[in-house]
Amino acid sequence: MKAIKSIGLALLVLAVFSALGCGRHSGSEVYTMIVTRSALPYWQTAAAGFNKAAAQYGVKAKVVGPENFNPQAELAALHDAIASKPAGILIQAADITLLQSEINAAINAGIPVITIDSDAPGSRRLYFIGTNNIESGRVGARRVIEKLGGRGNVVFFTLPGQSNLEDRLKGFKEVFATRPDIHIVDVVDTKGDTRYAFDWTQEALALSGDKRVDAFVSLEAASGKAVADALKRSKTTDRLLVAWDVDPDTLAGIKDGVIDSTVAQKPFTMGYVGLKALDEIHHDPPKSLSKDYSTNSFAPYPVFVDTGTALVDKTNVDSYIATAAEEAK
DSSP: OHHHHHHHHHHHHHHHHHHHHHTTOOTTOEEEEEOSOTTSHHHHHHHHHHHHHHHHHTOEEEEESOSSSOHHHHHHHHHHHHHHOOSEEEEOOSOHHHHHHHHHHHHHTTOOEEEESSOOTTSOOSOEEEOOHHHHHHHHHHHHHHHHTTOEEEEEEEOTTOHHHHHHHHHHHHHHTTOTTEEEEEEEEOTTOHHHHHHHHHHHTTOOGGGOOOEEEESSTTHHHHHHHHHHHTTOOSSEEEEESOOHHHHHHHHHTSSOEEEEOOHHHHHHHHHHHHHHHHHSOOSOSSSOGGGOTTOSSOSEEEOOOEEEOTTTHHHHHHHHHHHHO
16 A cells, blocks of 8 residues: 555656646747748748747747738738737847837737847847847958958948848948948848849949949848849859858859858747747746846846857858758758
């Protein structure tokens, strides 16, 4: 009888520990990631990280947002997400001005919000997970200076209104300011349409003399391939192209030599760490979500989690291709 009681007690203890370990999470918990341009490989990679963390925790993950660049549609997706009352929201702030009040509305509704990739520092979001974009711009700038020999005209392709892209451009400008013979001749708004970048590049390739464009820099993931396609179609081999991120087309362009290099981020890590951070906040919430923790020396949260930056060129592109192939298995 004592043996039976001992076994019963042991099973009870195991059950309690099991409940403590697994009971934290509920299958009804839903975490939502909201992005714009969800069809891009970059955001599909971020979604994979988000979904992997959700699977590990046994919670539900939803990734929503327009397939193409459409901040208004992202705003609508955020509004719908708030109405569904998720356990937390991870969001790319594609347009800070447009999204700020709705991010604040989520916080007011008791929903933790963390930004990834592109921040909304004026909002009440808890903190930002992503790239140190000013430093990544400096990395790209040093590459341009090196390859141009410190002299030449540079054009950027970007999307105004995204803090990450503006910070990258700021990093470039800081470094270029030390080289008076490097000139930024245009900063092109692609309006989220890669065809615009392609057409603009084709026209720019016809310029000569003082107006000749020596280097093209894509500050976001999509336009790099479009610029590369324009260079290939015109059989131009004497211009520099620095891209952003490591989608398959960009890596292939580096292998082919049409793209000199790209600045790599870690979107998988952003999504993965982002869900885990939201889960922690959901299960151990602060006394107030709306408090400004950035100025609190005893804050439970950081202001910024840097997920890392690296330059990819012909010397290391094979390792990035191999890693992507391994993850795809």
